[in-house]
Amino acid sequence: MSLTPVVRARRSADELLEWGQQTTDATLRDAVLGLPPVARTMVGYHFGWWDRLGRPVNGKRGKAVRPTLLMLSTQALGNRPAEVTRVAAAVELVHNFSLVHDDVMDGDRTRHHRPTVWHAFGVGQAILTGDTMLALALRLVAEGAGPAAALAGEWLSRCVVRLCEGQYGDLAFERREDVTLRECLAMVGGKTAALLECSCALGALLAGVSDHRIEALRGFGRALGMAFQIVDDMLGIWGDPAVTGKPVGADLARHKKSLPVVAALTSGTDAGEELSALYHSEKPLDPWQVERAAELVETAGGRAWAQEETVARLAEATNHLNAADCEPTAYAELLTVARLVTHRDC
Numbered sequence: 001m002s003l004t005p006v007v008r009a010r011r012s013a014d015e016l017l018e019w020g021q022q023t024t025d026a027t028l029r030d031a032v033l034g035l036p037p038v039a040r041t042m043v044g045y046h047f048g049w050w051d052r053l054g055r056p057v058n059g060k061r062g063k064a065v066r067p068t069l070l071m072l073s074t075q076a077l078g079n080r081p082a083e084v085t086r087v088a089a090a091v092e093l094v095h096n097f098s099l100v101h102d103d104v105m106d107g108d109r110t111r112h113h114r115p116t117v118w119h120a121f122g123v124g125q126a127i128l129t130g131d132t133m134l135a136l137a138l139r140l141v142a143e144g145a146g147p148a149a150a151l152a153g154e155w156l157s158r159c160v161v162r163l164c165e166g167q168y169g170d171l172a173f174e175r176r177e178d179v180t181l182r183e184c185l186a187m188v189g190g191k192t193a194a195l196l197e198c199s200c201a202l203g204a205l206l207a208g209v210s211d212h213r214i215e216a217l218r219g220f221g222r223a224l225g226m227a228f229q230i231v232d233d234m235l236g237i238w239g240d241p242a243v244t245g246k247p248v249g250a251d252l253a254r255h256k257k258s259l260p261v262v263a264a265l266t267s268g269t270d271a272g273e274e275l276s277a278l279y280h281s282e283k284p285l286d287p288w289q290v291e292r293a294a295e296l297v298e299t300a301g302g303r304a305w306a307q308e309e310t311v312a313r314l315a316e317a318t319n320h321l322n323a324a325d326c327e328p329t330a331y332a333e334l335l336t337v338a339r340l341v342t343h344r345d346c
Contacts, residue, residue, distance in 0.1 A: 009332040013340035016333055020068025020088070021061075027089040031136055042129040046100060046117050060112040062099075065228075065341055066091045066199040072337065073203025073217050076330035081206050086144025087152060091199045093137035094156065098163055098195075100130035105171060108250065134160065148205050155205070159198035166190025173257035177280065184262045185226070192232070193225025200224075204324075212323075219320035220334070227313035227342045230306050233258035235344060237294050238303070249290035252297075255279045259309070264302030271300035314342050 011019065032043050041054045048059025067088035074084050102108070103116040104126050110116060118126035138153060145152040169187035173179045200221030204214040236251040236258060251258055257265075264272050265279070275296040278289055285293060297303060317338055321331060 009336040010329060011333060011336075013336045016072070016337055017063045017065065017068055017340070020071060021064035023071065024064060024067045024085060024089045024092055027085050027140075028092065031089065031093075031140060035132060035136065038125075039129060039132045042117055042121055042125060043133060045120065046096060046129065048112060052120055059114065062096070062112075063341075064092060065337065066095050066195060068337060069196065069221065069224075069334070070199040070203040072330055072334050073200045073221075074207045076324065076326035076334055077204055077207035077209045077213060077217070078327050079207035079209075081146065081208075083144040083146045084203070084206050086140045087202055087206060088199075090137040090140040090144075090156065091195065091202065093133045093140070094160060094163075095195055097130040097133035097137065098167075100126055100133065102167070104130075105167070106250075106254070110247065145202075145206065148208075152202055152205060155198055155202060159194045162190040162194040164190075166192070166194065170257075174255055176257070177276075179257045179262055179265070181259070181262050181266055184257060184259055188226060188229045188259065189222070192229035193222050196225035196228060197222035213325060216320050216324035220317045220324070220338075223313050223317035223320060224338050224341070227310045227317065227338075230259050230310045230313065231342055231344055233260055234303065234306050237261075237297060249285075249287075249294065252290045252293045253285045255281075255285070260297050260302035260306040262302075263305040264297040264300035267300040267302070269300045271296045275300060310342050314338060 009016075028047070029049070032040055032047070035043060041050070041052075044050050044054065045052060048061040049056065050059075051057050070088045070091055071084055074080065099111070100117050103111060104118045104123055108116055109119045114120075116126070117129055121129075138156065141153045141156055142149055166187050166189065169183070170191055173184070173187065197218050198221070201214055201218040204217040233251075236256075237249070237260060239248055241248050252261070261275070261279075264275055266272070275293060278285060278293050278296070281289075318335065321334060324331075326334070
């Protein structure tokens with residue numbers, strides 16, 4: 001294993017994510033403006049650029065973690081090809097396509113403190129909006145990945161299949177009583193980790209480096225994606241709605257088998273048994289039951305397991321990054337972003 005010298009990042013994590021968002025924003029806007037009017041309005045609404053009538057607003061959008069990781073991965077391997085911005089915009093579109101569809105499947109009415117696309121425009125319109133975003137992403141890759149376009153498109157398409165496979169599992173787990181931690185981790189490997197893994201691998205591919213270095217960045221993204229989802233699951237139970245933009249306890253209310261919950265349900269503890277009884281109810285949990293369920297997950301060790309697993313996955317990600325023989329400053333900035341997304345307030 002090669003070790004990269006310790007160098008301080010020149011930019012903070014917030015500065016890096018702001019850079020990633022601003023760098024891809026112009027490409028995203030240009031691409032979205034080329035869509036038919038109805039699709040353009042709904043996609044722009046989802047991104048927080050304008051309201052339901054298409055009027056400009058200063059809405060909040062996601063942190064652009066995936067495009068930032070893609071561009072930093074390219075820089076870490078010593079290259080800055082012009083096409084990287086279009087591919088970075090593509091992975092941001094794929095991520096947001098999945099969010100629009102997830103909100104429909106989960107029945108979530110708010111995202112970033114305002115109505116979700118389906119709640120604002122209807123379920124059918126939201127499904128079409130997500131489909132449009134996915135198609136636009138694939139077009140951006142085909143047009144912008146240069147000589148690597150065919151392989152980049154294949155990787156992104158395979159990633160979307162894995163993402164959907166993970167979502168199939170996530171939905172199926174809500175109806176099952178016997179979900180194991182191993183199954184849940186495999187589901188997360190598709191639903192969340194696949195796109196972070198693909199983002200880092202695409203960045204390495206565009207840098208034109210050896211397969212060994214590409215796989216090292218792929219492993220970094222995969223491990224980071226696992227940690228990212230574990231933290232997200234904790235935020236879904238114990239997070240501050242003012243920070244997350246989503247109602248706390250919604251996952252518990254609909255009996256969602258998130259990682260901390262499955263760790264608690266399979267703990268063999270009295271608290272785990274009580275939680276299981278709550279989850280076996282056919283009706284969504286009421287507010288008191290949601291509060292009690294959160295207490296039981298913690299008492300049964302679900303929160304402690306999730307915190308320990310996050311630390312382990314971040315260490316795994318760092319080991320993969322060490323093997324990639326990175327440019328020192330970009331290496332430090334990748335780790336800075338990794339630490340931010342795995343140390344969000346819980």
